[in-house]
Amino acid sequence: MKNNLFIRQLGEYFEVYLPEVRAVSPNTISAYSDAFVILFRFMQSQKGIPHERITYQMLKPALFDEFVLWMKSELNYSPTSIRQRMSAVSSFLKYASRRHMGAMNACSAIMAMDLPAVHRSEFPYFTVEELGILLRLPDPTKYLGKRDLVLLSFMYETGARAQELCSVKLQDITFGNITKVRLRGKGQKARVVPISESVKKLLQYYLKDEPKDKDRTLFLNNKGEPMTTACVRSIVQKYIGMAKEQNPTLFHEENYSPHSFRHSKAVHMAEADVPIIYIRNFLGHSSVKSTEIYARVGQAAVEKALSERKIPRLAPAEIETSDEQQTLPSFLVRKRKIM
DSSP states (O other): OTTOHHHHHHHHIIIIIIIIISOOOHHHHHHHHHHHHHHHHHHHHHHOOOGGGOOGGGOOHHHHHHHHHHHHHTSOOOHHHHHHHHHHHHHHHHHHHTTOGGGHHHHHHHHTOOOOOOOOOSSOOOOHHHHHHHHTSSOTTSHHHHHHHHHHHHHHHHTOOHHHHHHOBGGGEEOSSSEEEEEEOGGGOEEEEEEOHHHHHHHHHHHTTSOOOTTSBSOBOTTSSBOOHHHHHHHHHHHHHHHHHHOTTSOOOSOOOTHHHHHHHHHHHHHTTOOHHHHHHHHTOSSGGGTHHHHHHHHHHHHHHHHTTOSOOSSOSSOOOHHHHHHSOHHHHHHHTTO
């Protein structure tokens, strides 16, 4: 095992690169490690090859195809679950190929794969975990990072459309025990939305050194001019790109936009059992029919979580024998305990 390049680089990837160089969250590292436990089980059960004998030369297109079919037929994994596992393996092989020529063919093989298609939602939204990742990306010690953090937080908090966000002026915000903001929606219909204490503090932090011209817009572009919807879209796409690069097992939708924050807020409210009529008023919909879609998605998220076992459970999704646990590399055992 000491001379096995694959295992040695995999250990460095989990012990140094992910936690220290990339500063990836423990939960993400644990999810990545799970993918390799599944790969090792496949290699042992289907090929008779223990993990310490796996080499990059073995990782060819035909083997990856077999692995995908095995996950689908033997483990009953959904297309999303399969893509998550393959994405984790792919991420490691990209890392390894930049450090040793021997991994390049394996990396090319997995990159060229056709993976099972994933049914896309009617509209792209973020899970709570994904939203948390996004809001940790802007650097609040820099002016634009501070603005972007407040902008993304405010957009989710209020469920504001991009145009509504661009139209908010300082005079539209009323600070108090319950801080509120007035939004101007379609047809200049106005609605008042409450702001949480945490976002209130972000707003105060953002505005503390700013001129107190009540008629100026809340968010300005790089030139100090009122922000446009194109600018908002550019900011969102910047952080979505960063999030996808740093978290390849998450952010699966292809067409995220500023509106995804509004969708996410509504879905999370529905998942929290907020009455649909309240969600309608919060979003400023003229008819409850426009809001009902979020209730359906909220229920679908519950069913998806149950089917894919993404919630705490009394028994593990796949039973492991003590022998299997003992044969795993020590670094994978440590990383999986995080979950």
